[in-house]
Amino acid sequence: MRSSQLFSKTLRQVSTEADTVSHQLLLKAGMIYQVASGVYSYLPLGLRVVRNIERIIREELDAQGAQEMMMPVLQPFELWERTGRHVSFGQGLFTLSDRRDRKLCLGPTHEEVITEIVHHNVNSYRDLPLLLYQIQTKFRDEARPRGGLLRVREFTMVDAYSFDAGEAELDLSYQKMIQAYKNIYSRCGLPTMVVEADSGAIGGKESHEFMLLTSSGEDKIIHCPNCDYAANVDKAQSIKPPGEQEEPLPMEEVATPGIRTIEELASFLHIPKSRTLKAVFYSADKDLVFVVTRGDLEVNEVKLRHVLYCSELNLASEEQVKRAHLVAGSASPLGLHGIRTVADESITLGTNFVAGANKPDFHIRNVNYPRDFQVDLLVDITLAQAGQGCPKCGAKLLSAPGIEVGHIFKLGTMFSQKLAAFFLTREGSRKPIVMGCYGIGIGRILAAAVEYYHDDKGIIWPKSLAPYHVYLCALGMDNPELAQVAEKLYAELEAVGMATLFDDRLDPPGVKFNDADLLGIPLRLILSQRCLKSESVEIKWRTEKEPQLVPIAEAASKIDELLSTRGDSN
RNA sequence: CGGGGUGUAGCGCAGGGGGAGCGCGCAUGGUUUGGGACCAUGAGGUCGGAGGUUCAAAUCCUCUCACCCCGACCA
Structure with a gap:
């Protein structure tokens, strides 16, 4: 892609209304555009990052044997009445009526629909286990959208569902999904912590969240430095500090x-x-x-x-x-x-x-x-606090803010019972299917990655998420000789399938350097008069200060080598 | 829903009863090209909306809408 053709433009200033780092940088880089409170458009650059996240998720879920499908956003309200979640979800559920005054809602999640479908497609233990997922738009009428993409009312979510014959089998599916999720975050370059969580309106008994530890997070995590205990503060247990034990005195x-x-x-x-x-x-x-x-x-x-x-x-x-x-x-x-x-x-x-x-x-x-x-x-109805004892090993607990980038639940039979999703066992008895559900917010991963990877100049994308891998910056495109060399190099990079953003604009160098830093593309190439004299091109990682000089003729293969030997994160 | 704040040109902002302004961006011409360069000319606004006060309202009053922040709420 050529910068001169790219639809989105970088902004020099962003509104003071954006006060979260990721919100500011994504606006400034021209990756997103706000349409309403908690409702955003993705511009071409932002969408490329979204596609990268989706690709990673698809690959990891498919690797676990999950099958992708697609369910509607528009759902009959009646379905939600059958599970009682029209009440427990409360005002978070967007509702509407059609021309015949039939009540509908915009899906905030899809347990009802998937259970209904599975009810019609699964009859026997032979059909289990089953892992299904979709990548779909969801709606939640949040009381207060905030932090740019961090808390929104319309968002893209991956939701996966597992269907098993029993609790033991559910445990296996659950472990599989935890592994898939760990792989996903690791490939996105995001170090996450798995914490015990409250299951909220989704229901179910056991639940875990995947947290990215970062100062801008709105969740609080209590964790143990000594063992593997970690929980959302909503859920966290602790050994409370003992008090004085004295002989009771008269009041x-x-x-x-x-x-x-x-x-x-x-x-x-x-x-x-x-x-x-x-x-x-x-x-x-x-x-x-x-x-x-x-x-x-x-x-x-x-x-x-x-x-x-x-x-x-x-x-x-x-x-x-x-x-x-x-x-x-x-x-x-x-x-x-x-x-x-x-x-x-x-x-x-x-x-x-x-x-x-x-x-x-x-x-x-x-x-x-x-x-x-x-x-x-x-x-026990009190908040666990840092400094109190770990419920597992007794060591002093720590606390940290984090962004919830994934949430998984053991649903059990709550939905299958209410929506009659039963199967016949080998012995011929009828049992409700045991379910689990697993959600990841795409926009949140994107925003969380920016929260985690940036400096004062802009975003620093992990290679796996970057909208382009190479930023080819040609200085002095009005010089025909230089333009020719730049075009040739761009064509070579494109030919070997290197995702390249070619800054072919006539703007002064400062503008181009600043955009290169802001957009956070991992590798920056500079081609200038100076380079031309030595028949070389400057190559610099976004994360490093000093460039290296590489002969133009070897540039394409050198870049390929650099990118493939560098790990996924950064 | 409670508390606080902001709506003025594409973006960022100033102005606060009588001329609608600044910076950036944009258009045209020219000079520039290793960290957001410069000169000249120009286009662009029902001052969020409605009502009121006044000879006169972007400015004062009332209502309303939108957006942001804190809280409440939240897979």
């Missing part, structure tokens, strides 16, 4: 004028936060829930949601709190009646806590569980 009231937060309380009484009890009020499907944890810990709302089996969970409103006669700032489970109380197990790790007196400006010392109060549920 006594203490005046705490104006004290409302745990921080204030701890510093006012000169005690560590772990010697206090924290009360938080939630509204779970409209019902008030009283939550108690040790003062040094934070509530994990995902865990709380699971133990409450509720679909809507928010902090309680002021009116709700008032109506229940709770005293925010001095609340405690002492003498509490008629309100569901959930406590974190940390309240058993320690004695003689300071808790609220349930009247303003007073607290109570020496509160002990279960001597002084009871709870309805005593479970």
